[in-house]
Amino acid sequence: MLRIDEDREHFSYNQLITMLACPYRYYLQYVEGREWDFLPSSISFGTAVHEVVKVFHTTLKNGGVIKKVKLINHFHKLFRKDVRENNVMFKDDSEFDELLSKGEKLIDEYVSTFRNLKPREVEMEFRLPLVNTYTGLLLDKDVVGKIDLVTEDDVVYELKTGSYTLPKTSVDENLQLILYGWSFRMIFGRRPRKLVLVNMVKTKKPKIQVLDTRIDPQKEQKLLHLMFKVNEAIEKEAFYPNPRGTFGCGSCPYSISCEYTF
Numbered sequence: 692m693l694r695i696d697e698d699r700e701h702f703s704y705n706q707l708i709t710m711l712a713c714p715y716r717y718y719l720q721y722v723e724g725r726e727w728d729f730l731p732s733s734i735s736f737g738t739a740v741h742e743v744v745k746v747f748h749t750t751l752k753n754g755g756v757i758k759k760v761k762l763i764n765h766f767h768k769l770f771r772k773d774v775r776e777n778n779v780m781f782k783d784d785s786e787f788d789e790l791l792s793k794g795e796k797l798i799d800e801y802v803s804t805f806r807n808l809k810p811r812e813v814e815m816e817f818r819l820p821l822v823n824t825y826t827g828l829l830l831d832k833d834v835v836g837k838i839d840l841v842t843e844d845d846v847v848y849e850l851k852t853g854s855y856t857l858p859k860t861s862v863d864e865n866l867q868l869i870l871y872g873w874s875f876r877m878i879f880g881r882r883p884r885k886l887v888l889v890n891m892v893k894t895k896k897p898k899i900q901v902l903d904t905r906i907d908p909q910k911e912q913k914l915l916h917l918m919f920k921v922n923e924a925i926e927k928e929a930f931y932p933n934p935r936g937t938f939g940c941g942s943c944p945y946s947i948s949c950e951y952t953f
Contacts, residue, residue, distance in 0.1 A: 699831065699832060699833050700831070700832045700833070701818065701832060701833040701834065701835045702821055702832055702833070702834050702835070702918065702922060703834070703835050703836055704836055704866065704867050704870055706721060707866070707917075707918060707921055708866070709721070710921050710924065710925060711921065712933070713932060713933040713940075713943070714924065714929055714930045714931050714932070714933075715930050715931060715932035715933070715949070715951060716943055716945055716949075717925070717930060718928075718930035719945050719949070720945075722930070725945065725948075727944035727945065728778075728944055728945055728946065728947035728948050729778045729779070729780040729944055729947070730773075730777045730778055730779045730780065730944065731779075731780060731942055731944060732779055732780060732781045732782070732786060732787075732790065733852070733854070733942070735770065735773045735774065735777070735779045736770065736790050736794065736852060736893070737851075737852040738769075738773065739766050739769040739770040739773060739794065740766065740794060740797065740798065740850075740852050740891060741839070741850060741852075742765075742769055743762050743763075743765050743766045743769070743798055744798075744801060744839070744850055745813060745814055745839075746762065746765060747762055747801070747802060747805075748808070748810050748813040748814075748839075748840055749810075749813050751806075751808055751809070751810050752810040752811075752813055759798065759799055759802050762798050762802065763794075763795050763798050763799065766794050766795070766798055767791065767794075770790070770791065770794065774787065790893065793893045793897045794893075796897040797852075797891045797892075797893065797897045797898075797899065800897070800898065800899050801889075801891065801899055804899050804901070805889075808840070808842055809842055809843040809844070810840055810841070810842055810843070811841050811842055811843045812838065812840070812841040813839075813840060814837050814838070814839060814840075815837065815838045815841055816835075816836070816837045817834075817835065817836055817837075817838070817874050817877075817878060818833050818834075818835045819833060819834050819835075819874060819877050819878070820833060820834075821833055821834045821918070821922075823912075823915045823916070823919060824873070824877075824915070825911075825912045825915065826915075828919065830919070830922060832922065834870075834874070834918070836870065836871065836874060838871050838874070838875070841875070841883075844884060845875075845879075845881070845883050845884040845885075846883060846884055846885045846886075846887055847868070847871050847872060847875055847883045847885070847886050847887065848887045848888075848889060849865075849867055849868055849871060849886075849887070849888050849889070850889045850891065851888065851889065851890050851891065852890075852891045852893060853890045853891065853892050853893070853900075854892070854893060854894070855892065855894065856890070856892055856894070856898075856900055857888075857890050857900060857902065859902060861902070862886070862888045862902035862903065862904045863904045863907070863910070864910070865886075865888055865904075866914055866917075868886040868888060868904065869886075869907075869910050869911055869914045870914060871886070872886050872906045872911065873911050873914070873915070876906075882906045883906065885903050885904070885905060886903060886904050886905065886906070887901065887902070887903045888901075888902045888903070888904075889901055890902065932949070932951035
């Protein structure tokens with residue numbers, strides 16, 4: 692894997708979408724370093740599910756087999772521990788038990804759906820020079836990230852835990868997948884065969900939604916241009932707040948203490 696000077700500043704997908712959603716939240720989180728007022732239940736749940744899937748993928752990579760019940764018990768342990776140790780905010784008193792049940796069903800279905808995967812890399816971390824490979828422009832900053840799964844047949848997987856089914860066309864515009872496709876090419880010197888978004892939908896009847904797309908050089912070019920422009924806004928300290936009710940302020944972990952909460 693290509694690795695470079697880790698003392699340089701870096702930029703990530705999470706920083707990108709945070710800045711796009713609310714520049715002031717970006718300031719609070721990445722400049723001021725303010726602690727969150729609370730941990731949203733969706734993040735706690737998603738983190739536990741991701742960790743369980745990581746164990747499943749790693750077991751497959753090593754040629755092993757793991758029982759569903761063991762993975763489900765691991766999910767219970769991780770989620771309960773997070774809730775016990777952090778200020779997790781639930782929408783109501785019943786949500787915790789509901790999420791435990793939904794997590795069980797999603798993990799069960801995920802294992803059944805992807806039991807024949809052949810992983811090459813699990814949670815592959817990367818740190819790459821932030822260069823626009825279409826214009827040659829280079830920033831004194833790196834782009835960092837972690838790809839959930841790369842299989843032996845050059846397929847990149849990104850896992851999400853969502854609250855609703857996504858439109859089929861949404862995968863073509865998924866900025867994270869586009870970034871990971873670009874990163875794959877930078878690391879391996881070739882394009883991935885396919886990009887796959889796995890949406891673990893925690894609706895009343897939980898289900899696994901699998902969407903896939905292929906590299907679109909035009910979208911890749913637009914993403915790099917966007918990243919450079921967002922970085923320019925960060926350097927100019929354009930940290931304005933977005934109004935409540937328009938950009939998801941209700942779920943923002945700074946919504947209690949934010950000076951701009953209306």
